[in-house]
Amino acid sequence: MSFTGTDNYVATKDLQMAVNAAVTLQRPLLIKGEPGTGKTLLAEEVASALGMPLMQWHVKSTTKAQQGLYEYDAVSRLRDSQLGNDKVHDVGNYIKKGKLWQAFDADERVVLLIDEIDKADIEFPNDLLVELDKMEFHVYETGERVQAKHRPVVIITSNNEKELPDAFLRRCFFHYINFPDKTTMKAIVGVHYPDISQALVAEAMQMFFDVRDIPGLKKKPSTSELIDWLKLLMADEIPEDLLANRDQTKAIPPLYGALLKNEQDVQLLERLAFMSRREQR
Amino acid sequence: MLVNFFYTLKRAEIPVSIKEYLVLLEALKAHLAFADMDDFYHLARTCLVKDEANFDKFDRVFGAYFKQLESLEDVLNALIPEEWLRSEFMKQLSDEEKAKIKSLGGLEELLDAFKERLAEQEKRHQGGSKWIGTGGTSPFGHSGYHPEGIRVGGESRNKSAAKVWEKRQFKDLDDSAQLGTRNIKVALRKLRQFARTGAAEELDLDHTISATAKNAGMLDLKLVPERHNAVKVLLMLDVGGSMDPYIQVCEDLFAACRSEFKHLEHFYFHNFVYESLWRNNLRRQSERTSLYDIIHTYGRDYKVIFVGDASMSPYEISSSYGSVEHMNPEPGHAWMQRLTAHFDKVAWLNPVPEEHWGYTHSIGLTQQLIDHKMYPMSLAGLSDVIKALAK
Numbered sequence: 001m002s003f004t005g006t007d008n009y010v011a012t013k014d015l016q017m018a019v020n021a022a023v024t025l026q027r028p029l030l031i032k033g034e035p036g037t038g039k040t041l042l043a044e045e046v047a048s049a050l051g052m053p054l055m056q057w058h059v060k061s062t063t064k065a066q067q068g069l070y071e072y073d074a075v076s077r078l079r080d081s082q083l084g085n086d087k088v089h090d091v092g093n094y095i096k097k098g099k100l101w102q103a104f105d106a107d108e109r110v111v112l113l114i115d116e117i118d119k120a121d122i123e124f125p126n127d128l129l130v131e132l133d134k135m136e137f138h139v140y141e142t143g144e145r146v147q148a149k150h151r152p153v154v155i156i157t158s159n160n161e162k163e164l165p166d167a168f169l170r171r172c173f174f175h176y177i178n179f180p181d182k183t184t185m186k187a188i189v190g191v192h193y194p195d196i197s198q199a200l201v202a203e204a205m206q207m208f209f210d211v212r213d214i215p216g217l218k219k220k221p222s223t224s225e226l227i228d229w230l231k232l233l234m235a236d237e238i239p240e241d242l243l244a245n246r247d248q249t250k251a252i253p254p255l256y257g258a259l260l261k262n263e264q265d266v267q268l269l270e271r272l273a274f275m276s277r278r279e280q281r
Numbered sequence: 282m283l284v285n286f287f288y289t290l291k292r293a294e295i296p297v298s299i300k301e302y303l304v305l306l307e308a309l310k311a312h313l314a315f316a317d318m319d320d321f322y323h324l325a326r327t328c329l330v331k332d333e334a335n336f337d338k339f340d341r342v343f344g345a346y347f348k349q350l351e352s353l354e355d356v357l358n359a360l361i362p363e364e365w366l367r368s369e370f371m372k373q374l375s376d377e378e379k380a381k382i383k384s385l386g387g388l389e390e391l392l393d394a395f396k397e398r399l400a401e402q403e404k405r406h407q408g409g410s411k412w413i414g415t416g417g418t419s420p421f422g423h424s425g426y427h428p429e430g431i432r433v434g435g436e437s438r439n440k441s442a443a444k445v446w447e448k449r450q451f452k453d454l455d456d457s458a459q460l461g462t463r464n465i466k467v468a469l470r471k472l473r474q475f476a477r478t479g480a481a482e483e484l485d486l487d488h489t490i491s492a493t494a495k496n497a498g499m500l501d502l503k504l505v506p507e508r509h510n511a512v513k514v515l516l517m518l519d520v521g522g523s524m525d526p527y528i529q530v531c532e533d534l535f536a537a538c539r540s541e542f543k544h545l546e547h548f549y550f551h552n553f554v555y556e557s558l559w560r561n562n563l564r565r566q567s568e569r570t571s572l573y574d575i576i577h578t579y580g581r582d583y584k585v586i587f588v589g590d591a592s593m594s595p596y597e598i599s600s601s602y603g604s605v606e607h608m609n610p611e612p613g614h615a616w617m618q619r620l621t622a623h624f625d626k627v628a629w630l631n632p633v634p635e636e637h638w639g640y641t642h643s644i645g646l647t648q649q650l651i652d653h654k655m656y657p658m659s660l661a662g663l664s665d666v667i668k669a670l671a672k
């Protein structure tokens with residue numbers, strides 16, 4: 001079965017190919033792209049399209065590769081030994097399975113999302129090379145060898161905050177989510193709001209892409225912001241207004257707080273609007 | 282043909298490895314691309330290119346390589362690599378890779394499977410989009426890699442919509458001013474290595490606890506070398522005027538690997554250092570940090586990197602009240618000497634081409650003050666700075 005997007009998710013042809021290659025050849029898929037372009041959502045949608053459970057490992061700056069395998073709670077064990085607890089004799093009682101282990105252990109093939117891998121230390125990807133390649137690892141404390149029963153579909157996302165090591169890259173399929181063009185964006189809006197007025201979409205998208213084009217924005221609004229913004233526009237029944245007063249509102253979109261989250265960006269937009277109004281006079 | 286394609290990508294400086302090439306063959310064998318050429322393009326890209334900055338280059342090579350629609354026979358002929366090339370290719374493989382090829386049925390088998398794929402495609406699209414490699418000749422001629430020299434878009438004979446790779450949709454990602462340029466990437470890699478030099482022992486708490494636990498509660502200390510982020514850097518940037526674009530590059534460069542350094546601090550100055558510097562250029566008048574404070578705050582193990590052209594009137598270094606900007610009771614060189622006396626390592630990156638340094642008196646003065654640790658602002662210069670600071 002191959003992945004072609006879902007009712008909730010628009011996947012371009014190249015993304016479909018990348019997903020299908022990763023699923024078929026059982027190698028990790030690395031997804032890069034601006035925040036809000038649907039990287040995390042992709043893993044959920046792949047799981048639901050392929051009918052596989054999803055396991056999510058959200059990486060933080062302090063996350064260590066080892067935590068994905070297992071953690072050995074030596075402190076509890078030490079305490080138990082001092083209290084004379086019998087549990088202490090089986091070291092296995094103190095081993096906590098990580099996400100990777102859980103994914104390897106599952107009775108069916110699962111989708112494993114390793115989200116925002118670039119948040120972690122730069123050694124993090126290197127520390128997982130062998131585990132992701134061979135889909136197995138060794139538990140020192142118990143001498144156990146953990147092997148994937150079914151090689152999970154591994155989807156790894158990165159916001160490009162750090163470069164990833166070459167050795168790691170070589171083992172992955174790679175897809176960069178290019179910021180959606182207008183046609184794709186329309187399709188994405190369509191899966192979210194099938195009944196939305198086309199006139200509103202056209203108008204709003206025009207403004208959205210105009211805002212994205214403003215040079216010097218700290219954080220350009222992304223797909224997710226467009227989706228949220230449209231929801232507000234519909235709720236506020238702004239459409240009529242918006243369409244009627246196009247010229248006036250052009251410089252500054254209504255409810256722009258949903259598009260720009262950064263204080264400086266908001267100021268920049270307001271300044272530009274002010275200047276363009278002055279020019280018109 | 283694919284082998285040649287692979288080498289052409291390499292020649293275009295896209296970092297592809299044999300491992301990835303084998304994955305592509307494996308994917309073809311698994312019928313991942315058979316419907317059309319777009320599929321093959323997408324498959325090849327997801328297998329071979331791991332950095333969007335190289336997508337545009339890939340598109341150009343792809344377009345140039347699979348250029349013309351000719352006969353299937355040509356395709357088949359082109360498919361089979363020259364004998365010597367094939368043996369060359371095999372020679373480059375590691376044992377593991379050879380084993381991999383074998384497990385897939387051998388190189389011949391892989392190529393045959395690919396030929397079949399092509400034949401199928403041919404049947405499906407009679408007269409449709411057939412394609413062919415240029416069969417071993419480099420699309421770039423004899424003169425190496427000349428992006429401008431390749432005409433891709435608009436060359437297809439059938440006037441149908443442009444092929445995906447002809448749209449050049451990733452053009453902006455290539456050489457995108459920030460970190461896309463190859464120089465900066467290499468520079469970053471160097472800085473990153475720099476950030477990880479210098480290893481001190483630190484207590485490995487987890488390991489100590491587990492070892493102690495295993496040891497029935499008897500304390501068993503474990504030490505590990507501190508693996509990274511050992512380097513502390515003070516960046517001193519000359520702002521105002523002609524230096525600004527260079528400063529920007531440098532700031533971006535360091536900012537991009539900020540998290541790699543244990544500590545990275547920056548201060549601004551104008552032309553030369555005096556009794557105070559500032560951190561925020563917008564508030565350079567109101568918020569200044571005295572140089573004494575800097576010396577007292579940051580330990581001598583901080584590596585100080587100046588970025589500036591060191592080009593000014595000599596008085597700005599040698600005389601009291603010589604600064605162009607303010608009244609400085611003590612000359613610049615006195616402040617610089619305090620700085621170099623405190624910090625063990627001080628180096629200077631200068632965007633002025635090295636050949637011209639001899640003509641500017643103030644550069645010579647600065648050189649003397651920093652023990653001749655001035656280097657041009659190039660990749661090589663950056664390497665030298667790192668070397669000088671790491672020693």
Ligand SMILES: Nc1ncnc2c1ncn2[C@@H]1O[C@H](COP(=O)(O)OP(=O)(O)O)[C@@H](O)[C@H]1O
Nearest residue numbers: 008009010035036037038039040041188223224
């Ligand atoms: N291709 C898409 N199809 C449907 N919705 C999308 C798509 N891309 C982005 N979105 C919307 O944007 C939101 C943010 O996506 P998310 O996966 O969180 O982005 P990222 O992980 O890249 O930061 C999603 O919840 C969805 O509403």
Ligand SMILES: [Mg+2]
Nearest residue numbers: 039040041115
């Ligand atoms: Mg996300």
